Amino acid sequence: MNMSVKIAGVEFKNPVMEASGTFGSGMEYSEFVDLSRLGAVVTKGVANVPWPGNPTPRIAETYGGMINAIGLQNPGIDVFAKRDIPFLKKYDTKIVVNVCGKTTEDYIDVVERLGDEPVDMLEINISCPNVKEGGIAFGQDPKAVEAITKAVKAHAKQPVVMKLSPNVTDITVMAKAAEAGGADAISLINTLTGMKIDINRRTFAVANKTGGLSGPAIRPVAVRMVYQAAQAVKVPIIGMGGICNADDALEFILAGATAVAIGTANFHDPYATVKTVDGIKAYMEKYGIEDINELIGAVK
DSSP: OOOEEEEETTEEESOOOOOOOSTTTTGGGGGGOOGGGGEEEEEEOOSOBBOOOSSSEEEEEEETTEEEEOOOOOOOOOHHIIHHHOOOOOOOEEEEEEEEOHHHHHHHHHHHTTTSSSEEOOOHHHHOOOOOGGBBBGGGHHHHHHHHHHHHHHSSSHHHHHHHHSSSSSSHHHHHEEEEEESEEEEEEEOOEEEETTTTEEEEESSEEEEEEESGHHHHHHHHHHHHHHHSSSSSSEEEOOHHHHHHHHHHHHHHHHHHEOTTTTHHHHHHHHHHHHHHHHHHHHHSSSSSGGGGOOOO
């Protein structure tokens, strides 16, 4: 039985990875999960300089999910390259580095630094606020999506995955813009913008007022967007958004995703990723499916 999938020439032993920002760079979770069992480890967002993140509180539980406004806190590329990459190289898994920035130059800076590092793929987080455009996220304007994709591709030595924001009118426009810019793959969805109010304190539950909504509550939106994107572009898709188990993951694969990423579920079940790998295998055995690639986009 074959569970391996290929994205932009990179072979993953299975289609399961975790979503950026929910797993650190794997160090904490390596106490629970054998990282070598995952198709890939996706790192937390890495910027060209350390980012302090947003003021606290920055996480709030919601029905069927959570809101986070971490603000992409990270120690910067120098610490990441010295500390995290050597740690991940100890495992037999692919390394996907999530890259964030506030200007096009920021992204290029990180991508160039990673050019000679032993990482397999770059995931470009375009939900970051573009400071030169008054703070609107790169991923909310198709022209900006295409431009940032082109700029990153011109400097990247590894395949480039553009991570799309769902906070747009039409996801297919953004998917096509990433493809037009030369993206090797796209990943979706990032979090939906949400808000929670503490009625007893009469204040916002997170200091940032709004945050990214993730978890099972957003899954039907994510499946719909992955399906639409798969119909609109030819590049492979990594699907994510509220995946908790193999059943959820298979929905995304049937909708057209080549691989899937598990995010919020890791917080309440650190074994969610490996359970999903086992569950997909059991599904394939149950239905006599020899090759997982038969299932990609197979929904009728």
